[in-house]
Amino acid sequence: GAGVSQSPSNKVTEKGKDVELRCDPISGHTALYWYRQSLGQGLEFLIYFQGNSAPDKSGLPSDRFSAERTGGSVSTLTIQRTQQEDSAVYLCASSQGLGSNEQFFGPGTRLTVL
Amino acid sequence: AQSVTQLGSHVSVSEGALVLLRCNYSSSVPPYLFWYVQYPNQGLQLLLKYTSAATLVKGINGFEAEFKKSETSFHLTKPSAHMSDAAEYFCAVSHSNYQLIWGAGTKLIIKP
Numbered sequence: 001g002a003g004v005s006q007s008p009s010n011k012v013t014e015k016g017k018d019v020e021l022r023c024d025p026i027s028g029h030t031a032l033y034w035y036r037q038s039l040g041q042g043l044e045f046l047i048y049f050q051g052n053s054a055p056d057k058s059g060l061p062s063d064r065f066s067a068e069r070t071g072g073s074v075s076t077l078t079i080q081r082t083q084q085e086d087s088a089v090y091l092c093a094s095s096q097g098l099g100s101n102e103q104f105f106g107p108g109t110r111l112t113v114l
Numbered sequence: 115a116q117s118v119t120q121l122g123s124h125v126s127v128s129e130g131a132l133v134l135l136r137c138n139y140s141s142s143v144p145p146y147l148f149w150y151v152q153y154p155n156q157g158l159q160l161l162l163k164y165t166s167a168a169t170l171v172k173g174i175n176g177f178e179a180e181f182k183k184s185e186t187s188f189h190l191t192k193p194s195a196h197m198s199d200a201a202e203y204f205c206a207v208s209h210s211n212y213q214l215i216w217g218a219g220t221k222l223i224i225k226p
Binding site for chain 2: 004033041042043045048056091093102103104105106107108
């Protein structure tokens with residue numbers, strides 16, 4: 001069965017450019033999460049979508065970061081005017097809901113901002 | 115606010131030795147607890163989870179963890195380490211109506 005997929009797997013960009021990262025969750029999963037993992041760090045929560053509810057954006061580090069989820073499925077994380085400190089692995093996860101439900105992770109997108 | 119503390123950013127054990135990775139949480143109500151593993155250059159996968167059933171939880175690859183409410187701990191153990199266990203391990207906590215709170219992770223190093 002298909003798991004969570006993310007694209008691209010690697011992205012190198014120049015400072016100041018915009019980037020879009022894509023996540024395809026597991027079919028039927030209502031919850032979708034974006035995390036950032038910097039070198040040697042744990043997971044930093046960015047944003048969370050649950051069904052048709054308004055997303056929880058409390059983890060977005062600045063207004064350069066935004067995300068949307070179309071049709072309750074695919075999600076795109078957009079970083080505008082990238083900075084070198086945005087370099088990290090961006091992980092997407094999906095689950096059937098909250099609480100006790102396991103989150104299934106994609107392989108991540110490694111973003112390098114030069 | 116909930117928080118998760120993993121003691122030791124790096125733990126080194128010899129092959130065949132006991133693995134013990136520590137996780138303590140702060141929570142005012144009984145939580146759900148998770149251990150995830152991240153192998154090099156891969157995404158995270160669930161090792162095991164505690165959801166208020168048995169306090170001793172068995173997971174994949176011979177790992178287990180015990181929920182101790184009095185100590186607010188959920189330490190991960192494996193009786194005998196294997197080279198393939200080298201990875202980063204993350205502890206996480208959640209409640210019924212919210213997302214996971216993650217620990218900073220512990221890198222497990224296996225010495226031959």
